[in-house]
Amino acid sequence: MSKPKVFVTRVIPDKGLDLVKEYCDVDLWTADLPPSREELMERVEGVDGLLCLLTDRIDGEMMDAAGPQLKVISNFAVGFDNIDVNAACARRIPVGNTPDVLTDSTADFSFALMMTSGRRILEGDRHVRNGHWKTWGPMLLLGIEMRGSTLGLVGFGRIGKAMARRAVGFDMRVIYYDPNEPRPDPDIKAISVDFETLLEESDFISLHTPLTPDTRHLIDAEALSRMKPNAVLVNTSRGPVIDIDALYDALKDKRIFGAALDVTDPEPLPPDHPLLTLDNAVVMPHIASASRTARDKMSWMAAKNLIAGLEGRHLPNCVNPQVYK
Numbered sequence: 575m576s577k578p579k580v581f582v583t584r585v586i587p588d589k590g591l592d593l594v595k596e597y598c599d600v601d602l603w604t605a606d607l608p609p610s611r612e613e614l615m616e617r618v619e620g621v622d623g624l625l626c627l628l629t630d631r632i633d634g635e636m637m638d639a640a641g642p643q644l645k646v647i648s649n650f651a652v653g654f655d656n657i658d659v660n661a662a663c664a665r666r667i668p669v670g671n672t673p674d675v676l677t678d679s680t681a682d683f684s685f686a687l688m689m690t691s692g693r694r695i696l697e698g699d700r701h702v703r704n705g706h707w708k709t710w711g712p713m714l715l716l717g718i719e720m721r722g723s724t725l726g727l728v729g730f731g732r733i734g735k736a737m738a739r740r741a742v743g744f745d746m747r748v749i750y751y752d753p754n755e756p757r758p759d760p761d762i763k764a765i766s767v768d769f770e771t772l773l774e775e776s777d778f779i780s781l782h783t784p785l786t787p788d789t790r791h792l793i794d795a796e797a798l799s800r801m802k803p804n805a806v807l808v809n810t811s812r813g814p815v816i817d818i819d820a821l822y823d824a825l826k827d828k829r830i831f832g833a834a835l836d837v838t839d840p841e842p843l844p845p846d847h848p849l850l851t852l853d854n855a856v857v858m859p860h861i862a863s864a865s866r867t868a869r870d871k872m873s874w875m876a877a878k879n880l881i882a883g884l885e886g887r888h889l890p891n892c893v894n895p896q897v898y899k
Contacts, residue, residue, distance in 0.1 A: 577597065577599040578597075578599065578623060578884045579598070579620060579622050579623075580598045580599070580600055580621055580622060580880065581600075581601045581603070581618050581624055582600055583608060583614065583630050584627050585603075586625075587870050587873040589871075589873050589874050590874045590875070590876055591873060591877070593874070593877040594625065594877045594881070597881050597884070609630070614636065615635075615639045618640040620640070622644065623644070623880050623883060624648070625650060625876055625877070626649055626656070627656075628651045628653065628655075629656070630656060632647060632657045633657075633658040634658055634664070637658075637662065644665070644667055645667070645668075646667065646669075646670065646880055646889070647662060647668070647670070647883075648669075648876045649669065649670060649672070650872055650873065650876045652672055652676060653671070654893050655785045655786075659894050662897070663894050667897065668888075668889050668892050668894060668895075668897050668898070670879025670882075670889040670892055672872040672891065674732060675868055675875060676862075676868040677732045677736050678736060679864070679865040679867070680810055681737050682740075683810060683861070683862040684780050687808045687834035687836065688778050690834055691806045692719075692778065693717040694715045700853075718777060718831060720746060720778075721745045721746070722745060722746070722747075723746055723777035723778060724747045724775055725737070725741045725748050725776065725777070725778045726773070726775065726780070727749070727751070728752070728769075728780070728782065728792070729781065729783035729811065730755040730759075731755070734755075735762055737780055737782065738764045748763060749764065749771070750765070750767070751769045769797075770800060776802070777802060777804060777806070778806045779805060779807050779808065781809045781811045781816070782810070782811055783811050783815060784811070784812070785812035785815060791816070791817040792815050792816075793820075795817065795824075799824075803829060803831065804831045805831055806830070806833065807832070807833040807834070808834045809833075809834075809836065810836045810837065810862040811837065813839035818839050818849065822848055822852070822855075825849070825854050826848075826852060832855070834857075834858075836859075836860055836861065836862045838857065841860060843857055875890070878890050
């Protein structure tokens with residue numbers, strides 16, 4: 575009996591990839607850069623399953639290019655804004671994702687970014703490497719202290735709650751804004767507030783919201799103008815949640831203290847982007863979930879979703895369960 579044919583759009587950790595290779599006839603994209611749309615359209619033709627990444631735009635046209643035999647789309651990510659889920663539902667194709675497994679790695683990294691920007695760690699490293707360190711000075715690279723400060727969380731899902739738990743250890747006051755989580759969690763010391771209050775009272779603002787039409791450019795020029803001059807903005811959610819041009823202006827004019835971004839818009843950020851000229855901007859290459867533990871679990875879950883769909887079983891983690899009705 576022939577194995578189902580699948581296309582895997584990038585090399586993923588062996589824990590999941592070996593499982594896919596054992597069960598499927600695998601066409602694997604091995605280049606460092608993702609396939610272009612034209613290459614993706616060509617490689618998906620005739621496949622029974624697709625294991626893709628956030629860098630791959632999977633819309634109705636792509637699904638039709640694959641053909642009516644396409645049984646499942648498995649996304650190697652928690653977010654799935656790269657997939658047209660409505661188009662998948664219309665074709666009765668289940669879409670899988672990898673929730674929960676990267677909660678701690680992303681929360682750890684978000685906290686690291688808060689401290690990196692607030693305590694000017696990269697600026698200090700550059701100060702030493704560039705030969706500017708001559709002596710200890712009482713005014714040298716003064717930053718924002720964590721203890722006693724207010725952490726504002728935009729989004730209070732799994733990662734937002736994990737951030738709140740970490741903040742307790744730093745004696746921080748935690749507030750959050752999330753229309754989908756209006757009731758406080760009794761196990762977490764955090765206060766629900768409206769968006770304007772969060773902007774105005776937070777010393778650190780960390781974004782943990784999905785990208786939707788409502789959250790695109792949620793942090794725009796007006797939102798930035800409401801923040802404290804000592805505020806630090808952190809984004810590990812999706813780049814377009816922030817209007818990056820407005821952020822550049824606010825940082826350049828020192829209307830906020832700093833920003834630390836793991837995601838950008840566009841992504842990757844071009845090396846000549848003006849944001850990269852600013853000392854109070856920290857930009858990372860989308861690595862918040864890049865722990866070995868998290869990525870191994872993601873690859874395993876993506877593989878299990880893919881194989882379940884190929885076998886006609888319910889996906890363990892399905893973002894559009896209505897296809898089974």
